[in-house]
Amino acid sequence: MADGSALQPATAIAHKNRARQPNESAEYRKAREALLVEEIELNRHIARVAAQRRALPPGGEVKGDYQFMGEASSVGGANPVGFEALFGDKDTLFVYNWMYGPKRQRPCPMCTALLSCLDGNADHLRQRIALAVVGLSAIERQIAFKVERGWKNLPLYADVNGNFSRDYHAIMDDGIDTAAENVFTRRDGTIRHFWGAELGFESADPDKDPATEPDLMMLWNVLDWTPEGRGTDWYPKITY
Incomplete structure (x- = not known):
């Protein structure tokens, strides 16, 4: 610009x-x-x-004991992989932590709506960056919901020991899982955190929902064009 x-x-x-x-x-x-x-x-x-x-200047180096089970693991019984494996052949990685922990009967409807949008763009995103969707539920449980929703392009991972989700703000102080968005880079063999969403309840205006702008969800952007707007008493559901 x-x-x-x-x-x-x-x-x-x-x-x-x-x-x-x-x-x-x-x-x-x-x-x-x-x-x-x-x-x-x-x-x-x-x-x-x-x-x-x-x-932004270089972020913190990624050093934690992070272990993930990918979708291939559910078929072949493979061992967990480390964080670097999520990059594949790319040097930039976007990770979305979705709210589907083992204590949840069903995933978060907002996460579900967002991931439906992301699924439609995943092939385009992967031309330039790596993409990973991380949850705390077992990978088999996440895959079952992926099949139910008809998602084709989202690479799912289970955070085996919860360390990644805990360190990068996808587990709240009370132990409940929450959504998180983070970007990481791999440069000259060093993996660093580049950016993470930090807008939340503490930074939201009075009586407003916290949001990351521009919003990842096409849903809200389209509703913003309408005379009714987003409204104050409606949120997406998993089924209607």
């Missing part, structure tokens, strides 16, 4: 917009142009945040 000082004012760009919708009123067009200014500024802010994220 160009340096901020070289950017045209968002109002000037919005004024050049020639899009018009059928039968719109002058009042609508005036309000829509004002909204377009904000959308331009939002895009610029997202780009600035992404650039700031990419410029």
Whole structure:
């Protein structure tokens, strides 16, 4: 992205917009142009945040005793693999910890909805990075739910000893599993943590759900385009 000082004012760009919708009123067009200014500024802010994220200094080296059972292990009875195996042939790894621990009768509906979105994009993501979905339930149990949902592209792993989930904030102080998003890098033989989602209940505005922006879930982004918005009393379910 160009340096901020070289950017045209968002109002000037919005004024050049020639899009018009059928039968719109002058009042609508005036309000829509004002909204377009904000959308331009939002895009610029997202780009600035992404650039700031990419410029983070090296994160902490990954040193824990982390052991995972992958999907192949459930078939061949293989031994657990270490953390580096999750990278495969890539040097950047995105890990999503989903809320499907052994004490849960069913997975978290929000995690389920998010992973359904991620499943549809996993093949595209794996062109550039490695992807791993980690849960605390046995790998056989996770696979059974994957089959039920019809997921085709998500690589599932069971955190055998819970150390990874504990260290990278997927287990709360009370021992309950929670969702977590983390990115790791492998450079010159050294694996480091690059970024992890830290927005949560402590950082949420009053009466607002915590969210990681931009939201990974296409569900919320589409609802944000509608007059009803996300609402305050609706969340996705596993089945309807």
